[in-house]
Amino acid sequence: MSETPGPDQPFGDVVEGLRREGLLEPPAALVPDTGEEEHEGVGRVTLSFSPADRVVRVPPGVSVFDAASWNGIAVDSTCGGHGTCRKCRVRLTSGTAQVTRHDARTFTTEQLEDGWRLACLVRATYDLGVEVPPLVTRPKASTVGVGRQVILRPAVQKRYVELDEPTLADQRTDLARLRDAVDDLTLEPDLHALRRLPTVLRQSDFKVTAVVVDEALVDVEPGDTTGRRHAIAYDLGTTTVVATLLDLDTGTPVAVSSVLNRQQPFGGDVITRISATMMDPEALPRLTALARETLVELAAEVCAEGGVDPLEVYEVALAGNATMTALLLGVDPEPLGVAPFVQASATWSGLRASDLGLDLHPGARAVVFPALGAYVGGDIVAGMLASGLDRDKRVRLFVDVGTNCEIALSDGERIVTTAAPAGPAFEGGAIRCGMRAADGAVEVVRLDPSADDPAAAVALGVIGDVEPRGLCGSGLVDAVSELVRVGLLDASGRFVTAEVAAATAPALADRLTTVGEGERVFVLHRPVPAATAEESVYLSQRDVRELQFAKAAISTGWTLLVEELGLDPTEIQQVLLAGSFGSYLSPASAVRIGLVPTLPVLRIVSAGNVAGEGAKMVLLSARERAGADALLEEVRYVELSDRPDFNHRFVDQLAFPG
DSSP states (O other), rough: OOOOOSSSOOOHHHHHHHHHHHHOOGGGGGOOOOOOOOOOOOSSSEEEEEEEEEEEEEETOOHHHHHHHHHHOOOOOSSSSSSOOOOOOEEEEEEOOOOOHHHHSSSSSSOOOOHHHGGGGBBSOOOOEEEEEOOOOSSSEEETTTTTTEOEEEEEEEEEEEEOOOBBOOOOOHHHHHHEEEETSSSSSHHHHHHHHHHHHHTTTTEEEEEEEEEEEEEEEEETTTTOOEEEEEOOOOEEEEEEETTTTTTTEEOOOOOOOOEEEEEESSSHHHHHHHTTTHHHHHHHHHHHHHHHHHHHHHHHHHHHOOEEEEEEEEEEEEHHHHHHHHHOOOHHHHHTTOOOOSEEEEEGGGGGGGGTTTTTTEEOOOOSSSBBBHHHHHHHHTTTTTTTTTTEEEEEHHHHHEEEESSSSSSEEEEEEOOOOTTTTTOBBBBOOSSSSEEEEEEEEOOGGGGEEEEEEEEEGGGOEEHHHHHHHHHHHHHHHHTTTTTTSBOHHHHHHHHHHHHTGGGEEEEEEEEEEEEEEEEEEEEEEEEEEEEEEHHHHHHHHHHHHHHHHHHHHHHTTOOOOGGGOOEEEEEHTTTSSSSHHHHHHSSSSSSSGGGGGHHHHHHHHHHHHHHHHHHHHHHHHHHHEEEEEETTTTTTTTTHHHHHHHSSSO
């Protein structure tokens, strides 16, 4: 690995040298301090990180720092991704990025020519190879979420002490002796810790480490183990569950892993799983067991990958929607699925990791995010925390896109939130050629109606770079967006006639055909030139309608929230697309179909797995944990199903923007 650049160089000399070498554009074209580069908001960008040997794909515009952080690759930073601490130094081994003023202040001309940049200011608009230097210091702060800086103050604390041995003149109890030595913490011992205390003290010559979670003494360990304390952050999704193992000493991720939720056989959405518990009394305990098996599997994977003993994991945090949380805890979810949609509890306190079925440290605690409502759960509270929605004075719209779409809007003073029933279209459900985002799924679609060669008129991005097998959610949105753009779908969502298609897009017209009993379709990929439409990957008229229903529900939701705060959509300064699907949605396509407000694509940001980021934050900082609880009082929930004008507004949003 190349040597990490050292002290800063004189700014003026570097800038002049860069201009002579043609690396820095003239002042009028200089990249602003934010590091933003113009991009079209379409497609995918591949980032190859070394020496981690990890390849990730992200939407255009995501910073290299965020892409690394979301995928468990530790990059130094203390400023929250604003380019001011100048610690997130990486080297581009392939591809290029413009030089910002902060880069010029940080590196020499030779270093810039060698590819050194500040990771938070490099926007991934092209494929890049990125070399990440190892961390050289233990930071006192960690950057997680969407540019959120978190001061490291975890609830898990360790104190190494060397105690005086008892004598006839000093017959203090073992606990009193330890409490006197650790006078900056209040020690309320667990029974597990008390059982170990006498033996561990005497076997280690009274040189021990006290392990404290909040105010609970959970263990006494022989010798100095202060450098080893870990926690696991879980994003418990309906479809996918993600676990991140954290080093609480440095605030950095040690390992990340994800698996499909083992509850999948009971249905792909929360309603079908709730229905299962209503029809079969044995379903709830089975669903609970499956959720716990999923968490156990992930804990074993991240601990093995990170080389961490599970007994060194002292806390877990979990962000999930209200139904997933109830099923995990074995709470009857039926009231969540029928009006008036009532939770058993908004908060879950006093839990241990063992209550979630996890076999970690016997005293490990569990933090489960509070929920705002039956359909705005702990995962959204975690997302709002990670995005700093309550701490930013800008007008910001947060959209977690999925089967149940959660939406939050802040005007800098007030926050309102709601849930919109988008349906399964974004997960590939109810789509003729739909599939989940796996190898073979078309995720990017580009149409060129003027191409000389009809075969070149359709360009597809396929996960895994293999033969297309189906269409995932982002590919569905791209396909519809492109068909609207080239004029093959009208504003109502109907395919145009063959005559109009031949005149408007001659290179694409022959792809408009029919299947079955005459349903019109657009063929995206034929496995062989002579393949019929039924043998191909196609988009049907019904698929377009499914997407229209989904996007209409979402756009109705944010439109009503905008009105609740007395705003105009053009006043929104940033749109955060979150969730496993939303993070990979093309901003340009989202705007074109009306899924989000009509805004410049640079205002639309991929937020990544913010639920998982929020879970990490509450493990790294007790202050952030209090912030999550405070959101219950600060955020107002708006129930859409109770509004008499919802259906009318929904119908108005079905059409695609003109």
